[in-house]
Amino acid sequence: MRVLGIDPGLTRCGMGVVEGSVGRPLSLVDVNVLRTSADRPVAERLVTIEKGVDAWIEEHRPDAVAVERVFARSDVSTVMGTAQASGIAMVCAARRGLPIALHTPSEVKAAVSGNGRADKAQVGAMVTRILRLDAMPKPADAADALALAITHIWRGGAQARIDAALAAAGRNRR
Amino acid sequence: MRVLGIDPGLTRCGMGVVEGSVGRPLSLVDVNVLRTSADRPVAERLVTIEKGVDAWIEEHRPDAVAVERVFARSDVSTVMGTAQASGIAMVCAARRGLPIALHTPSEVKAAVSGNGRADKAQVGAMVTRILRLDAMPKPADAADALALAITHIWRGGAQARIDAALAAAGRNRR
Numbered sequence A, B: 001m002r003v004l005g006i007d008p009g010l011t012r013c014g015m016g017v018v019e020g021s022v023g024r025p026l027s028l029v030d031v032n033v034l035r036t037s038a039d040r041p042v043a044e045r046l047v048t049i050e051k052g053v054d055a056w057i058e059e060h061r062p063d064a065v066a067v068e069r070v071f072a073r074s075d076v077s078t079v080m081g082t083a084q085a086s087g088i089a090m091v092c093a094a095r096r097g098l099p100i101a102l103h104t105p106s107e108v109k110a111a112v113s114g115n116g117r118a119d120k121a122q123v124g125a126m127v128t129r130i131l132r133l134d135a136m137p138k139p140a141d142a143a144d145a146l147a148l149a150i151t152h153i154w155r156g157g158a159q160a161r162i163d164a165a166l167a168a169a170g171r172n173r174r
Helices: A042-060 A076-095 A105-113 A120-130 A140-173 B042-060 B076-095 B105-113 B120-130 B140-173
Strands: A002-007 A012-019 A027-035 A064-068 A100-103 B002-007 B012-019 B027-035 B064-068 B100-103
Touching: A002 A042, A002 A076, A002 A140, A012 A042, A012 A140, A027 A042, A027 A140, A042 A076, A042 B076, A064 A076, A064 A140, A076 A100, A076 B042, A076 B076, A100 A105, A100 A140, A105 A120, A105 A140, A120 A140, B002 B042, B002 B076, B002 B140, B012 B042, B012 B140, B027 B042, B027 B140, B042 B076, B064 B076, B064 B140, B076 B100, B100 B105, B100 B140, B105 B120, B105 B140, B120 B140
Parallel strands: A002 A064, A064 A100, B002 B064, B064 B100
Antiparallel strands: A002 A012, A012 A027, B002 B012, B012 B027
16 A cells, blocks of 8 residues: 655645555655745645645555644644644545544654654654665654654554454354 | 634634725624534544635635634644644635735734623624624624624724825835
């Protein structure tokens, strides 16, 4: 499956596309960071993000979109813009009927590094290793977007196996 | 001028259209509250809001859109959804090139009631009086959206007069 991971932000919005399935090597399809200037009105910046996400979905045709779940307890100065950017990203995906999953930063860190409190450098290093890249994706928003996509494939795979097992158990009971 | 005021929210999104200009009686064009169910995924709820705001802009053709400015210090349980809904509303307006203004709750309360700390009932009562309505618009989100539109017309008018005076002063200096 092909997953678009989005690390939402008004100033920098990371977008990473990863392809693969559970138990097989994953591969990087593309990664980018959308930037908008703090000098521009928020509405204009959000439209730029909408266009950028739309263009990426159009170009890469992901099977699902994974967006970082934003918490109100995050840094107050940026949380409103992050929430708005995440809303725009979700709408871009939902309008096309794409499945959307939200993963928390802790879930992503735990999935790629085995440690829910891993730092940016550890996440970046694990993303580099998992996708067999020559260098760590920069800036951190790019690595975080890829980590979201990786998390989605791995968690989705586990969820699919659990669903299949439950369905099989249900059939056996009938 | 005709202004669409939007009191953003994921569960209830107030939309009020007011027409008029500074120094003349204002009139209610239409008011509505978009509702989305907390049982539905956030992305789907945001798409519902996008469609509702788009349909209203299409129907009422406002000259400007006034959106309540959301603060991170608001109620934590709803602030993320409010921020996302406000982002969607702004994008709907910005995509059409409509001017967008953000007004804080205090600015709105001060504009319609003369008191930046007025309560919901006072704001509702003043909106009813200003628009010469038979009854107070309900729920509060409807009254708040109308108060935003009223604020925008009154503040915009003052700003336009200041701009005109400054322009005239500039001409006189030349």
